[in-house]
Amino acid sequence: MSRSPGRIRLVVLLLAGLLAASFGSSAVTPTATTVGVGLTVRADQTAVGVSVGAQAVVAVTVSQQGSLLGPVQLSVTGAPVGASVAILPNPVLLGVPAVIAITTTAATPAGSYALTIVATSGTHTASVTVTLVVSLPTGFTMTLSPPSATVVDGASATYTLSINRGLLAGPIGLSLTGVPQFATATVSPSLSVLGNTATIKVSTATNVVPGAYLITVKGKSLLASATASAYLVVLPQTYDDFPVGGTPDRTLAPGSEPAAIDLALTNPFDAPMTVTGLGVSITSTSVTGCGVDNYAVDDYTGPFPLTVPAHGTRTLSQLGVPRGQWPKVRMLDLPTNQDVCKGATVQLAYTGAGNGA
Template sequence: MPSIPELFHSPLRIVRAGAKVLLAGLLLVTLTSGVVLAASSNGNGNQNTPKAITLQLAPTSRSVTQGTSASYNVVVQPSGGFVGNVSLTISGLPAGATASFSPAVVAVGPGSATANLDVSTTSATPLGTYSLSLKGTSGTLQSAVVVVSLTVTAGQHQPFTISGGPTGLLAPGNSVPINLQLTNPGNSSLNVTGLTVSVTGVTRNAQAVANNRPCNPSDYSVTQFSGNYPIAAPPGNSSLSSSGIPASRWPQITMLDTSLNQDGCKGATLQISYSGTGQGN
């Protein structure tokens, strides 16, 4: 039998003509001339590995208070020789929350790529723990879904304030409306309901005190707000009038007409208290 000439030195043994051997990822091909050559299956050695993309997120859980945001780091890892653009998407957000990727489309391959995920909540986002599902897509190729958690807890809400006073002087038997002022210290609108007004005290003038003329909160009556709820209170200062509510719907104070309060309540100063409920959007 004629010998096969050795074209290169390697730890691979010489294979006789007609034999095919798969060794260490190299395919030995015997040519008709009896020369043995070594060839790899492809440039990356991935003959049996399909193209794929994998997502990794850190951290896997975050906790935020209402009205704040949480950030996650997203790593997109290719395999099987994948090279291309990957679009990132998310589902499972709580009501009122929004999410944004930066960038939303990442260029992947041959190495990995990263993106930032920001999830923003509002002061009205429901409390609880939520499972957020993320995936990457490139054409018909999709990554496995990765789930991270977001816990929303109650924040420290600043109280809104109600103020105001009668728009004119009170006289026995006369009613005067109150244009309530609403001050919202937050950065989102409030839905205000349940407005109430009450007279809690009266300070008589010096002459009424000297003459022992009485004047009490019972000498006044209050007609409560009769407009529609809720009243939208934007950040900052607003009022019933700026909200387009007619004066006929505002709260009103009436000074009763009695023989005793004619002089005692003349020039008196009223202490008025207000209450209401505001729900953030």
Template structure:
């Protein structure tokens, strides 16, 4: 019979050793135990970012005139499964400016939460551009500081006005107090000093004119305000009386008692002028 050649079969050796393979750009380590770990993990297979919070503000800059306010929107975003109450704070405000968050404490939970930031200035806030630093805090967790800018420019200030008149009828030899009225059209209080009152004119009655009876500003004497300064004039209308100043300290006008002005000043109308200085807070 013809010999049938025997096929040669070499044994296959299985080797279980550690090896490194590069698959689809991912470096894997094959261990003899069969457990596969992605390189760059923390050893537990957890790739989640640490718990924390981030802030976003819009807009990043505002410009206001003295005595007005600027608003910003603050967005708080949790990361890494953070959950808790976040308190907002701000630093870098210019002199005389104040800030308020609404609400001041946020609870973003699994999603984001937002608050409104309102920065108010006064008429005395220095001009310039300021960097305001904001951050969120929850226990030992703090966000990175976010900086926005606030530019304060000069506003158009309306002057306050002073008015008033005698509280009663003027007669020869008598003095009548004047409760000065202060009108402040601004949105912040003024410190008023240097109040003065003067008689600038007299209008006689037709009968006094017909009879040539004289009456002049010199027939009246003004006693100026004797209270302490400054006087606070809040926005809107106020007076010496509403400021708690006793009537004995108010300005007074007195009509002289002479033989010439007895008839000439009777029924006359006097014109008063006022002056004073108001400084914004």
């Protein structure tokens, strides 16, 4: 066997997808949870109220163990007479809330109803129960549509507010709650509505914390008031240029000590980012006949997350990670002649994953 040294250097940089976000107002969090075999179902509200002729919304998230199960379908039972149910989206996208909208009509009796939300994937099911309280209107009703809008960080969503005035003829003042921090909301034609419709636009910044936000419009006239709600689902923005770099710190020979890589992580964004995954792989060598099977990679074993400041670069050593936990490249001592690998350059690919700090 040959013990010819071979130099290792970085040739390829792979760019990892990152989301940049900052701490902000909290998104809605699950309050009702049911864990089934292989499935977990969560609803963000245990009870929701609605006036006759208006609409109630509930956000539901579904998770499943690993990737053993297939698409997850949602269904709802227990809705009152005269009410319609819409589920957006269905099948559920794992990790993205689905919104259940229950729209009542004049035929819907006032009262309390137990809505059973069932998630099904193959032979696996799980359910969660939410109480729907239907009450009589106090003068006018309002509805927001769509009941859920999904945007990527930095994008905007537009809702239409429809007002059923009944006998009310005067102005209705509008106010909004639930708009996430670092987002702005506008109402058109104005905050005092004389007609039957208004347009609400919510614009997010790239540092809005991803999650589901319950946007609520409160309408108030001289003698009556009403509310209408819809969800804003903010997804993380993916960036294409989060650089990961680094060079092994020693040359290699068969069976010699591995070369450690003090990876350098660069954050080109306006907010801190936390790196939650790092990877190194060998893609090829510069010498024909010297296969990548002559080498092996030892994975990064240090802590996560690693925080990199905005527009900054930090190496693993600068982040306090000891050399023993850096990723490493080794040249294997094989029972074959490895002379062909003399002077070979190994091409490495670096990857990373993470989100906003």
